[in-house]
Amino acid sequence: MxxxxxxxxxxxxxxxxxxxxxxxxxxxxxxxxxxxxxxxxxxxxxxxxxxxxxxxxxxxxxxxxxxxxxxxxxxxxxxxxxxxxxxxxxxxxxxxxxxxxxxxxxxxxxxxxxxxxxxxxxxxxxxxxxxxxxxxxxxxxxxxxxxxxxxxxxxxxxxxxxxxxxxxxxxINTKEADDFTNNLKDILKERMDKIVKGFNSIDGFNCRKPEGSFYAFPKVTFHKDYTTAVELSERIFDKQKVVLVPGTEFGPSGEGYLRASFGSISMDQIDETIQRLKNL
Ligand SMILES: Cc1ncc(COP(=O)(O)O)c(C=O)c1O
Missing domain, CATH: 3.40.640.10 (Type I PLP-dependent aspartate aminotransferase-like (Major domain))
Structure with missing residues (x-):
């Protein structure tokens, strides 16, 4: 403005x-x-x-x-x-x-x-x-x-x-602050490795390793019942109560992708999420 x-x-x-x-x-x-x-x-x-x-x-x-x-x-x-x-x-x-x-x-x-x-x-x-x-x-x-x-x-x-x-x-300028953020990064990296591995074990998902942030952005292949990222995202939510944001929310080139946040999810919840996606 x-x-x-x-x-x-x-x-x-x-x-x-x-x-x-x-x-x-x-x-x-x-x-x-x-x-x-x-x-x-x-x-x-x-x-x-x-x-x-x-x-x-x-x-x-x-x-x-x-x-x-x-x-x-x-x-x-x-x-x-x-x-x-x-x-x-x-x-x-x-x-x-x-x-x-x-x-x-x-x-x-x-x-x-x-x-x-x-x-x-x-x-x-x-x-x-x-x-x-x-x-x-x-x-x-x-x-x-x-x-x-x-x-x-x-x-x-x-x-x-x-x-x-x-x-x-x-x-912000204390050692505690620095330690907190470094530790946070290690926790996020552990989740990142697990979620990327999990996505790549699902048929039709192909996920690059993010270099930073706390998002994974798997590429997905479609099926006759869901031919867009929005349809697939809605289906995953309706059937398995997993929230993956359709890639198109982030721009037209996001078609064919879903975005997962691992900013506030435990390691057990990642296992559960991957299992639910496999069930579907
Ligand atoms: C790239 C980016 N910028 C800004 C924000 C917003 O940050 P804040 O909650 O501090 O306004 C987000 C939150 O998700 C983000 O992903």
Whole structure:
């Protein structure tokens, strides 16, 4: 709302967090999907074709919800160049930065060459400390961008709850905080290994190992009784009471996929879930 005028276009990964296209539309803008590669990263081969004189911003989110993929600095280079060449804003949502299962280091977009003055970094403590109900997050960026946002923020959000801000202020730079998040990552990795193995033991499911986040995004094959991700998701819910979000909620390329969250599921519940899917 601070940067988008009616009719402005915003590039976003297909698939990506289902809130993005709705938020772009709420601001009066038009979502423009960036197609995925076979590995579900952003296909950077023809990005310039998507840019028009109305293009204003690019949204990035690594590790990604729903794919769990991350992109390296080298893979991101064409996107950064596109933003610089066309004077676009980069909006980078890095809420899963502490949840990477591989040896890769998290890439902080505003730390890359040439990005700082055009980048708004969005982050949240919801995932890092398991406190989504506290509603504390932040935007970091150049003063000129943040001051535009404050004009909107004062009349929409007013302020983040001060009790939660104070509590987090005491906690975030402590060793306990760091240990908590590192331990959380180990727990999530254990669940990730189990759920991916479980999905791959089901006929018709094929699941890549997510590199980060707490989502698995299995590819599914269809059947005469269910020919779309929505139909399959509804059938799984009706018959087995397992919630898997249809991939199409995250963008058109999500057809043929389901998204599972393992953010708050026990190891026993993963066994139970896989068994129910096998039953169906
Ligand atoms: C990519 C991404 N960004 C932002 C959020 C929202 O975070 P919060 O609950 O802190 O607003 C989520 C929550 O699922 C998410 O997956």
């Amino acid at each position: 601070s940067f988008i005028d009616p009719g402005d276009e915003v590039l976003l990964p297909d698939p990506s967090f289902l809130t993005y296209p709705r938020q772009i539309q709420l601001a009066g803008g038009k979502p423009v999907w960036m197609k995925p590669t076979d590995e579900l990263k952003i296909d950077t081969s023809n990005l310039q074709d998507l840019v028009t004189d109305r293009t204003k911003a690019i949204i990035l989110n690594f590790p990604s919800n729903p794919t769990g993929e991350i992109m390296t600095a080298l893979e991101l280079k064409p996107i950064i160049d596109l933003a610089v060449d066309n004077n676009l804003i980069l909006l980078t949502d890095e809420v899963y930065e502490r949840c990477i299962f591989t040896d890769d280091k998290h890439i902080r977009i505003p730390a890359l060459d040439g990005t700082y003055e055009r980048t708004l970094l969005l982050n949240s403590y919801s995932k890092t400390y398991c406190i989504p109900g506290w509603r504390i997050g932040y935007a970091a960026g150049p003063k000129e961008m943040i001051s535009q946002m404050i004009k909107m923020h004062s009349f929409i959000v007013a302020n983040a709850p001060s009790a939660q801000q104070n509590a987090l202020g005491e906690f």
